[in-house]
Every structure is written in C-alpha cells, then in structure tokens.
Amino acid sequence: MKLLRLILIMFFFNNPVFANYEKVFYDFKIESISGDEIDFKDYKNKVILLVNTASYCGFTKQYDGLQKLWNKYKSNGLIVLGVPSNSFNQEKKSDKEVKDFCKINFNINFPLTAITSVKGDNAHEIFKWAKKNHGKSAVPKWNFHKILINKDGKIEETFSSFTKPTSEKIISKIERLL
Helix, strand or coil: CHHHHHHHHHHHHHCCCCCCCCCCHHHCEEEECCCCEEEHHHHCCCEEEEEEECCCCCCCCHHHHHHHHHHHHHHHCEEEEEEECCCCCCCCCCHHHHHHHHHHHHCCCCCEECCCCCCCCCCCHHHHHHHHHHCHHHCCCCCCCEEEECCCCCEEEEECCCCCCCCHHHHHHHHHHC
C-alpha cells in the first residue's frame, strides 16, 4: 500500500499538467509580419521558443537576447518566433511599424508574426492550445513571456517575462532539447 501511495505521489508531482495533445504545435499556422503564412509544419523536428513581444515594453531590450539565441542555435535547429502583441497595450499600430522598429533598433532577422492577440477569447489558437495543454503557466502574464516547444511539438516549459532569453535556465533547456 505504501508503495502504491509513493507511486501515485511521484506521478502527480512529476506531471503538473495532464495534456492530451489532440494537436501539436506543428498543426497550426499564423500570419507573418510580412503578410505571408507561417505553417508550423515547416518547423517540424525543430525546437521553438515562442515569445510574445511588444515595442513599448520595459522588457523590449530582450530582443537583443532573442537575436543572440537565434544567431547561435538556428543552425542546430532552434526557431525563435516573435509574436508582436498589443494584448498589454504596448505595441505599435501596424505590422510595418513593428517590423521597421525591430530591424532598425535590434537588427532582428528571426521570424516575426503579424500583431496577434495572445490572451483571452481573442487569443490566437496557438495560445489557446498552449493553455489547454500546459495550463495557466502558458498564458502570457505580460510581454516577453516565453514558451519552449520540443521537437515533438509539445510544450517543454514556460518562462516568465523576467527570465532573460540568454539566462542559463533557458539556454540549458534549449541545448538539452537540440
């Protein structure tokens, strides 16, 4: 009986979210900042760092760290995907303004989506999927919330806005997954 209890306790503490993953990340699409479609099936067998971004946020300087990650690990299979969002009222008014801002101020060349809602009823389906399969920790509480997706297209871990992209915590997870 003690062994059964121990197994149950280990099971519950080891699996904080019981995801059934009817769909995986690669089953979705999103509009790019240039108006083209990004089909996530093109990212199959890659590790994805999905980050909601904003131009007028105190965390906007994290664009530098995201670009560094992209430069260092893209050849190993990392996709950094920026999702500009006005869900927290800190984004520019148009995709062109965001694209220009990112290029001029941070020389960003990793993929960016069109301005997209990331929380609530109007959230893009990828963020609704993240919440359904990983729980509240996948819902952005603020800009520069990070969701790390493994090569199976499932959420590996989430990181708050306060966790810098180049933190040891994120880098060690990315290196392990690659």
